Amino acid sequence: MADVELVDVSLRDGNQSLWGATGLRTAHVIQVAPLMERVGFRALDYSSSTAMGVAVRTHREDPWERLRLTRAAMPTTRLQFIGTGFRFISWQNSHPETMQLVYDRLVANGIDRVVVLDPMHDMDAARETARRLKQAGVEEVIGALVFSISVVHDDAFYADLARQFAVHPDFDRVYVKDPAGILTAERARTLLPAIVGQLDGMPLELHSHATIGLSPLTYSIAPELGVEVVQVGSGPLGNGSSLPEARRTVANLREMGHTVAVDDRALGLVCDFLDGLAVAEELPAGGPQDFDAAFLHHQIAGGVMTTTRRQLREIGMEHRFEALVEEVGTVRAELGHPIMVTPFPQMVVSQALFNVIGERYATVPDQVIRYVLGSFGRPTAPIDPQVHDRILDRPRARELASEPPPPTPAELRRRFRRGTSDEELLLRAHMPEDQVDAMLAAGPAPRHFNPSLAPVLTLLRELGSRTSVHDLAVATPGLRMSVRRTAGGDPRA
């Protein structure tokens, strides 16, 4: 029987899969961080360039500040960043030296574990990224084996990649990343031993989304197949299109005879806090999922699915969801079966969306053009030649083909005001500047969040917005509060 460790993904993948990456703010993270620190997670899946961009764009909060505050609250838990190695926040590729600066600043601000995710499984690119991460001082570098179902993605394919990670000194561990949640227990019984057989003692982790209810079962047998760490989401940020729920996973693993050395009380407090947060902020809680065979066909990751549904609803086309899912499968095949992991699902889904709304490939997003131009590396299988020509035979493709290379950090420093910190520089270089200005103008993010106070604060805010309300007194046992509107108009407690 094994000692199994947990990595909690609530704050990054959970938030992205279930709450569209926008649910969590700095105050939420800072409030739950000390509790998470006590659980004894091996690491938290903490941030990504998408998450950092959302902090700035949606919440006007400085993601670097959030990271520093989290690190101060959690001195011993590893904080993980996940990235592809060629871009930061923006969908465009960054200069390699700029990526080095990103890694340096991430480490300086508190990141000590990074997943190298090359969705093309381009090992040269992955090795180069790992080298840069180690140069930045990242303690733990994890190579990703992105699981997919296709003719090329057989056990031998993954075993060979595992061997390449194992022999390279810049990788510390490997994980099987199953973004669509399509790894069955049956397949795991051959796949995981094949991988472990090539790892030469390097630890293996498992990350399989609960989207169609398969992964809780896969997790319960994973340790006997050589997996040392399973990745989970806590409370409302587990299950659904996120990862298996933490408490249930712990119970299942213990039932299977394994040891999971976590502080159950602290884990309960984390889940309670997130439950209260979900209720207060009206965010949906992940629940157990039905098996859905169609998923094995389209393989769209949970977060992308949620976002896509929302986007369709926003343009009044939610009824075309099924057609869109069908078109996603077609586009994916035409583009050479990219694995449906960031940034490719976004790319494939947006192309499918244009194809469903109008004439197929009449409108092509820049990202798809760049993909066909080879900016992301070599596709796993050849692109359909007709689609290839159709996409490149347009003025925009020729513009993008002649784009200048991305700027180096030195060029970026010349472009922006002297005295700008590297952290701010990296935001300005990869986001619209007005968004960064708005973030700075908003000042430091609030540090406190109490879910049980949220209804009262909402009530006060709503009443405060009504100028007809002059005096308000609230009395409950143990609390009496009065608010009066001053002549200036702002309510004062």
Next chain:
Amino acid sequence: MTGARRIRRLLIANRGEIAARVVRTCTRLGIESVLAASDADVESLPARLADRVVRLGPADAGRSYLDVAAVVRVAQAVDADAVHPGYGFLSENPSLARACAAAGIVFVGPTPESLEAVGDKLTARSHAVAAGLPVVPGGEAADLAGAQQVAAELGYPLLVKAVGGGGGRGMKLVAGPEDLAHTFDLAVSEAAAAFGDPRVYVERFVSSGRHVEVQVLGDGSRAVALGDRDCSVQRRYQKLFEEAPAPLLPDALRAEMAAAALALAEHLHYRGLGTVELLVDRERGTFSFLEMNARIQVEHPVTEMVTGLDLVAEQLAVAEGLPLRLRQEDVVLTGHAVECRINAEDWAQGFRPSPGRIDRVVLPVGEGLRVDTHVQGGSVVPPHYDSLLAKLVVHGTDRDDALARARAALDLLRIEGVTTTVPVHRALLADPGFAAGGVDTAFFERFLDGHRVGAR
């Protein structure tokens, strides 16, 4: 994580506002809090706030909060990972620290060796000297002849201090040589009775001194200084009002004091929270070492307000064996904070304790306002312990702002049913001499004399 022991369940072997204060940090950090309460406290507010309550003993502190065996027994009974002793009671008692260690329980405080080093005032003095700190001129007085010899070097007035004393207890003023023999004998017999240690020593009496202390935090190998506090407003060595930072100190002197406190903490390989008390000679512009307190202080919130730190959380972290997460350059002080200690005492009757039932409590709330308390409407203030009801802590952009906000907050605060020292604080905050800042330890008695004249 290596060498660290996580605290999952913490026994709080104390009462009053500090018990509630420790519970609050436990809740924030996800540590299960178990309050060890005497019979007088099992229904107190801290008992309601804690995750669990366990009876420690009778109301008599000697058989509960001061009983080392009882505390360890209860800690073992609830399977606590650690014991937080708060302040006062057993907080600086090496026997509790040793008994905890023997029982495999973390004592949230310094090592027994550190407690002994600073608990014995003569040893503390010699450590301070070894660490390069200036001390008040004086020396050991094994007998009257020795006292007379030291007195001859120092001149008068002087203080006879108990080696086992501290915090203002066990000190006697000697105005001239004619009083020395009598006071010395009295001091020795009182020290033997009060501290179980008849040893005394003699120090020069500094007539116009300010009580300024430096907060330090160490992990056993490294330490940081977390700014200073001025606690000069005292009555019979009991502090009434504290502030951070100490006002009107020359920058160079302040830096020297911080460096001195740090030097002592490093000399002791200090682990935990500690306070180095210094006496600032206003006339000479110098300072000297008084004593070191090896625990969290009552007045720690003013430091928390200006540093933004949770000192209890830091204390627990180093008790868990974690290295300091702060570097000295990370310590940034913002604004000014003041604290009014609100006691159940009647200042018109010589600060006579006023225990009883609290009818109503109204606390001011707002940004930069904090009230640490253990009472609410219906609470009973038992007669067995100290009379501290609440600490009103106010943070402002500068000292004037903090004092103005404190005045406004005091007007809103209501603790009804017992007589409190709120009126003293109102009068104090209205006093121009006090508002000017930098008063000495004799100020408050003069202030009281003035008000007694005015009141009658």
